[in-house]
Amino acid sequence: MEYIIILTVMLFSITKVIPEDNLKKPIFNAMTPYFWVKNINETIPEDRDGSLMYGGHSCQITNVHYLFRHAARYPSLPWIQKMDNISTILREDPFVVTKYPFIGKWRTPFPKSKQYQQSAVGDKEMLQLGERFGKRFRNNVRKNAGKIIFETTSKNRTKQSKSKFCLGLENVIGKQSHTTSTDDRLLRYYDYCGKYIQEIDQNNDTLTEFYKFLNGVEIKSVVNKVRQKIGTSEIEPEEVVTIQQICAFELGMFEKSNWCQFFDMEDLLIIDYLIDIRNYWEMGYGYNINWQTSCAYTSRLFKMFRNVVNGKQHNETYLEPFVIQFGHTDTIIPLYTAFGLFNDSQKLLADNYLMNKNRTFRTSLIGPFSANLGFGLYKCDTTMAYVIRLFVNEEPVVIPACGQTSCLFSEFETYYHHLANCNVKQICEINTNMTGNSFIMSSDLLLDPAESIPDNQYNTLNHNGQTCQLEGLNVLFRHGARYPTIKWIRWMTALQIKLASDSKVISRYPFIKQWSNPFPETKEGTLSRVGEYEMLRLANRFARRFKSSLQGNLNHINFSYTHKNRTQNSYKYFYEGLNETLQTNTQEPNAKVDDEQLRFYDNCHKYNVEVEGNRNTTTEYEAFLRGKKMTNVIRKVETKLGFYNLSAVEVVVINQICALELGMFNNSDWCKLFDVDDLLVIDYLQNIEDYYEKGYAYPINWKQSCPFTSYMFKRYDHTVSTASLQHNKVPQLDISFGHSETIVPVYTAFGLFHDAEPLRADNFDVNKNRTFHGAVIGPFSANLAVALYKCDANSDHVIKMFVNEDPVIIPACGKTVCSYGDFKNYYSKLADCNFAQICQNDPNKPAFG
Incomplete structure (x- = not known):
């Protein structure tokens, strides 16, 4: 009898197998290929979206702002590892292998070396989309072919998508020059919003509904059916989702997958809903901060269109006719939400799957690979009014602002005024106490994503009614974000x-x-990709702030770093960022290893x-x-x-x-x-x-920084003493890359971040608002700059100090600007120090080397 039951189950399973072609539908959430949503053979009429009728008037396209999610890609490394794990588990069960021989032979077709890389399917998607875009806006694209701006994130898959899209576009309009830039703050805005990280990423409640559904009756039903088909009880819900991912990726990339036979259509729809719940709460309507994080994007968009409508003079940042961008699911779904698209009457909850079967917030349809959101601004011929149209996956959608597929721009802007006039800093205001580790927080999380850096912001300053010009600058960076030891x-x-x-x-x-x-x-200990990006971005900001002093030439900068690879690579990417920003072609200067100044703590006997x-x-x-x-x-x-x-x-x-x-x-x-x-x-x-190892607890902690501080004063003394002999001289610039053990003792030497109460085990509450707070003053890429200026009315020199790019009060005078004389007198022990005596080193033993 038992054998009859098993045979019946096996036969039943066989009869339920769905032909693979019937599965090539938008049911695989964000892993759905684009042309399972759209018809690849669709005929696109020439210049289909180049004009529209509004109120009986003909309106012509003037500006297009288009955002694409990157194209189809390989799975991430964690998913590849999960796929390996489940196949290994099943391969060890002889009953399973006998029943499904392919499992015994299966090895993941997704090399770890290709994780997140664009696939051949993705190449085809973007090639096709480039051609389709060229046809849809043919007349205006040809007219403005050299004025297209492309923007990507730092992720390689978005750059690959842009490359293939350009090839497709060129198939329509011919080869053209264009501008490309990388801007994570615009297109990965969620990475730089402290409030989002705190309230969503680190909030245990964010995925409450997801886990309820994962452990609920619908998913249990799917899990039981898959266990029954495979013939094992060892599979858990997460592993069933992994099998679905194998099915999705293989079917998308190779057009077939043996793993798909373990699901029927209802199973896949249930898993699709599970992942939509996660997206809803992490990126969609679940929390307001999800869409509010897009402020950097939306405020720029409205500024661009507002400048066009107001007829302002050409500005390459805001008035280019075409801006085409390539981002991620996390970029596009919050924007859908911000504009009120795909907003269902029912929240996506664990207990209302059936009620939401016909939901519009369905990632498989609105957020597949290569999903796209477009904004078209049109000018009407007779009324001269401006009209806007939104496109999702190339099709016009009803805009909540007016209930139609086209709205007057004035109506559109009024309705979405909160997106046009938002303030990123206020929205994302970072509770700097959020971090769990003082010295491993990224400096990029502390920067304002929307901050505009004026050229030459710190090249001059006004002091007591005088204009003061930069003559010397010493900048100390902690290395960028790194791997753990x-x-x-x-x-x-x-x-x-x-x-x-x-x-x-x-x-x-x-x-x-x-x-x-x-x-x-x-x-271990090496610079990560995040660290590389930090240094590139900091270099860009530095170059803008001190543009005139750099004079397009980097050879007059003294660069130094320690013998550690992470400081040398920090220099490498910082220098690359300077070159990229200033467009210089100068030969790389002779940067040097200087452990004497930057790792003084290694050879201070008294400190040891x-x-x-x-x-x-x-x-x-x-x-x-x-x-x-x-x-x-x-x-x-x-x-x-x-x-x-x-x-x-x-x-x-x-x-x-x-x-x-x-x-x-x-x-x-x-x-x-x-x-x-x-x-x-x-x-x-x-x-x-x-505090005890680097800060105020022991005087030797700061005294040992003598090699760094005395060198700086020696350089500035020389600059001040020769000031009257030189005119229009190039400022002395020293830029060095060290460690938290370098920068924190230097902060302490200058008396910065010195709280009234020492940090002890018994006064946590007293010190909640302390200034000696590593997450704020010493994150990865933390920086301290001491700038020397000469004022024009006399020979006075003044000092200004910056921590993490912002001016700080100098204890020497209680202001942000001090006279150099007062500064040096106050810190005389830092200027005229003797390292060997301070550290009580053996005079017969070399200090370094």
């Missing part, structure tokens, strides 16, 4: 192994079982004895680690995990994973284990450590 990498792996062995932990947080350490030991070798240095740190505040954090994390054997150090390791993954990949499941209060406590713990 090998010690931390190994601790992370050990912790994951420990937690993954506990069934209760895995039942609550399945990701822990499948988590694979994304930080290779071979990259009084701080590094002193057990009392860590007394307050260890007291706080064992104290009530940290114990409370540990208990909260243990309760969430259902695992009651965590040490304080292991909780800090989880914090490190959260911080580094969030910084490098913009997401980390490990962050779910903390709330903001937990992160504030761990942040203070690490600030205590830094």
